Amino acid sequence: MSTPRFEAFLAKIYVDDRARTAFLADPRGEAVKAGLTEPEAEALEMIDRTGLELTARSLERKRSRHSHQSNRK
Amino acid sequence: MRIMTSTADRIGLGWRPELAAGILANLDRIDVVEVIADDFFDAPRRARRSLRTLAAQTSIVLHGVSLGLASSAAVETKRLEKTARLCAEVQPDSWSEHLAFVRGGGIEIGHLAAPPRTIATIEGAAANLASARKIVGSAPLVENIATLIDPPGSDHDEAAWIAKILRATPSDLLLDLHNLYANALNFGYAPLDFLEQIPVERIAAIHLAGGKWIGHHDARRLLDDHLHDVPDPVYALLEEVGARVRQPLTVILERDGDYPPIECLLEQLDRARKALAAGRARQAELSVEAVA
Numbered sequence: 001m002s003t004p005r006f007e008a009f010l011a012k013i014y015v016d017d018r019a020r021t022a023f024l025a026d027p028r029g030e031a032v033k034a035g036l037t038e039p040e041a042e043a044l045e046m047i048d049r050t051g052l053e054l055t056a057r058s059l060e061r062k063r064s065r066h067s068h069q070s071n072r073k
Numbered sequence: 074m075r076i077m078t079s080t081a082d083r084i085g086l087g088w089r090p091e092l093a094a095g096i097l098a099n100l101d102r103i104d105v106v107e108v109i110a111d112d113f114f115d116a117p118r119r120a121r122r123s124l125r126t127l128a129a130q131t132s133i134v135l136h137g138v139s140l141g142l143a144s145s146a147a148v149e150t151k152r153l154e155k156t157a158r159l160c161a162e163v164q165p166d167s168w169s170e171h172l173a174f175v176r177g178g179g180i181e182i183g184h185l186a187a188p189p190r191t192i193a194t195i196e197g198a199a200a201n202l203a204s205a206r207k208i209v210g211s212a213p214l215v216e217n218i219a220t221l222i223d224p225p226g227s228d229h230d231e232a233a234w235i236a237k238i239l240r241a242t243p244s245d246l247l248l249d250l251h252n253l254y255a256n257a258l259n260f261g262y263a264p265l266d267f268l269e270q271i272p273v274e275r276i277a278a279i280h281l282a283g284g285k286w287i288g289h290h291d292a293r294r295l296l297d298d299h300l301h302d303v304p305d306p307v308y309a310l311l312e313e314v315g316a317r318v319r320q321p322l323t324v325i326l327e328r329d330g331d332y333p334p335i336e337c338l339l340e341q342l343d344r345a346r347k348a349l350a351a352g353r354a355r356q357a358e359l360s361v362e363a364v365a
Contacts, residue, residue, distance in 0.1 A: 003145055003193065008179075011174075015181075015183065048222050048225070055220075057287075
């Protein structure tokens with residue numbers, strides 16, 4: 001497992017609120033819609049939900065901090 | 074590249090513009106300075122000249138944050154070419170990158186993310202590291218990252234995954250002890266078990282940092298934010314590594330914000346020096362006992 005398509009799916013649910021919300025409501029459905037394989041969809045059904053939420057929040061804070069720093073330069 | 078094989082442990086600090094004055098005023102207490110490579114890829118000529126001046130005054134190591142080497146997708150050649158140009162210009166003692174993916178499907182994650190720990194990402198990392206060696210001219214050290222999520226789709230634990238990447242490449246390990254500590258707390262394993270599973274003779278450098286707890290109650294996780302002082306257990310891990318490895322280590326303290334007075338950071342460097350020395354002393358005692 002792990003293909004560029006799987007990593008792209010992870011990148012999307014880490015940074016895109018709407019994609020993450022849709023995914024959490026129907027992990028398998030969203031995985032299939034993205035063209036992921038059956039084992040990949042299964043892995044995503046078992047995702048560490050706490051970790052996903054905390055990761056998304058942490059990434060959002062980091063992006064916001066970097067954007068403030070860029071604006072300051 | 075000025076590949077430098079140090080014969081002694083070195084303790085240093087990450088270069089940040091906010092710390093510049095404090096670092097320059099205390100180079101006698103800082104053996105080596107780590108510079109974020111990406112900050113200088115597209116920097117004005119004047120900034121790059123300042124970096125060359127710094128490199129003339131002290132030992133420099135470069136640290137990359139955006140290559141995304143641990144991925145089933147190929148690393149971008151243009152980013153490696155920028156790394157190569159900077160290495161040629163600054164002549165660092167070494168350069169390093171993370172075992173992370175940072176983009177996918179055209180989406181920039183904006184930080185380091187743990188890829189699925191699988192054979193595919195081991196092979197992807199090996200291929201990307203081969204490209205890095207070819208274009209930059211030397212092998213980067215590779216760093217373990219902190220993660221708040223147990224990477225989905227993984228079929229290796231972190232230690233086994235890192236050990237296989239090290240076996241597949243000539244790159245040595247930049248072991249981030251706060252990342253190790255945070256992942257161990259967040260996912261329920263013992264840091265010393267991790268050290269048992271990786272080839273410790275391949276550890277070339279160490280990162281130290283601090284973090285904070287986030288989340289609520291049973292859903293708390295330790296975030297490696299580089300905004301806090303190094304916690305006691307991380308110094309204990311540094312001593313442990315010092316006791317287990319024979320090769321010299323370059324130890325870097327990373328601080329990315331909420332900067333305390335420089336003296337506070339220098340005290341943390343002193344404490345790291347003492348912890349590492351205590352580990353070395355333990356190793357020496359064991360060697361003497363083994364001979365006797």
